[in-house]
Amino acid sequence: MDYRETPPPPHLAGLVKARWTLTGGGAADLWAEQQATPDGCVEIIRRTRGRSRWGDEQPASFVVGLVDRPQPFEISGDAAFEALRIWPWAWALIGDIPLAALHGHWQNIPAPDFAAIETRLSAATALNRIGAAIVAAPSVAAMSAATGMAPRALQRWFARHVGMPPRRYLQLLRFQGAFETLPGEASLAGHAAAQGFADQAHMARAFRDLAGVPATTARRRARGPFLT
Numbered sequence: 349m350d351y352r353e354t355p356p357p358p359h360l361a362g363l364v365k366a367r368w369t370l371t372g373g374g375a376a377d378l379w380a381e382q383q384a385t386p387d388g389c390v391e392i393i394r395r396t397r398g399r400s401r402w403g404d405e406q407p408a409s410f411v412v413g414l415v416d417r418p419q420p421f422e423i424s425g426d427a428a429f430e431a432l433r434i435w436p437w438a439w440a441l442i443g444d445i446p447l448a449a450l451h452g453h454w455q456n457i458p459a460p461d462f463a464a465i466e467t468r469l470s471a472a473t474a475l476n477r478i479g480a481a482i483v484a485a486p487s488v489a490a491m492s493a494a495t496g497m498a499p500r501a502l503q504r505w506f507a508r509h510v511g512m513p514p515r516r517y518l519q520l521l522r523f524q525g526a527f528e529t530l531p532g533e534a535s536l537a538g539h540a541a542a543q544g545f546a547d548q549a550h551m552a553r554a555f556r557d558l559a560g561v562p563a564t565t566a567r568r569r570a571r572g573p574f575l576t
Contacts, residue, residue, distance in 0.1 A: 349373060349380065351571040356466075362479030363438040363469045365389050367431070367462065368572060372398060374425025383575040384412075384419045385527055385559050388483075388520040389433045390450065392442070392460050398427025402454060409459045411443060413450025414511060416520065418560035418575075432462050434469075435479050437509035441472055447511045483521060486544055488514045523554045530567045539563075 350371045356364035365387075372380060376398065391412040400406045402421035414436055423429075436447060442465055445455055469476075481494035491514055492502050506514045526543040533539045540551035555563045561575065569575045 349382070349571060349574075349576050351574060353572055359473075360466060360469055360476065362476040362481070362483065363435055363441075363472060364466065365433040365435060365483075368429075368433060369431075370423075370427075370429045370574075372423050372425045372427040376424055376426040378425040379422045380425060380576075382421055382423060383560065384415065384421060385524065385573050385575065386415050386417065386520045387433070387524045387573040388414065388435070388517060390414065390436050390439045390447075391431055391433055392457070392462075392465070393429055393431040394460055396428045396430060398424040400424070400427055400429075406454065407456045409457050410454045411439075411445065411450060411457050412454040413447060413452065415452050416512070416516070416558075417452075418558065419452075430462070432460065432465060435483065436511065437475060437479055438469055438472070440509070441469060441475075447509075451511055485518075488518060491518075519554065520558070523558045524573060526551060526554070526563075527559060527566060527570055528572060530563065531570050533567060536563055536567075 350373055351368065353366040353368045355366055374380060393412065394409045400421065400423045402419065439447060443457065478495050482491050485491040485494050492499055495502065497505060502514055506512065506517065510517055522544050526539060530539060537548040540548045543551070545551040552563060555561065555566060559566050559575065566575065
């Protein structure tokens with residue numbers, strides 16, 4: 349499987365996490381098991397060839413909401429995808445399906461025009477600033493300070509724009525930061541400290557909960573937010 353990411357331009361960094369492509373690289377009649385890990389994002393996906401199934405067979409274009417546990421899916425060997433990974437607060441500017449209805453699920457959508465979506469998001473400068481402050485904050489207190497929201501106001505903002513409490517969302521962001529940067533790391537203890545975990549055992553618990561595999565296994569199998 350070939351997975352590639354392109355980061356967004358700075359003016360979209362608080363709304364878009366990445367554009368990505370995924371190519372199966374195998375035979376059309378073979379299915380490859382994959383696993384998506386929680387990344388704190390909404391995924392707008394277009395399959396350009398092949399087939400995929402997550403529970404049911406998926407259409408050519410679909411959106412995946414926030415997930416808070418590992419999610420297995422399958423792709424045919426010849427499958428290819430292109431997608432836009434956005435922070436959840438950006439979704440309301442793009443689609444009309446409520447975030448709550450997408451939580452842990454995917455739904456069919458019309459074929460997305462990624463360039464048009466990015467152009468629309470470019471106008472949301474205030475939301476981009478808030479989003480950038482949130483994803484860069486190392487703690488919930490830092491989120492409050494960086495956004496200028498009191499703790500209770502931050503809780504309300506998360507309930508409306510994310511669908512989970514800020515502390516739980518921070519756990520997803522910390523885990524995914526560790527997961528995506530794990531391949532090639534020689535020291536798990538050093539990696540845990542660099543990613544904001546209290547210690548290696550703390551990171552190990554997060555990987556068991558959110559990746560479903562030990563960090564040593566993820567180090568070999570991680571491709572972006574996916575386990576191959």
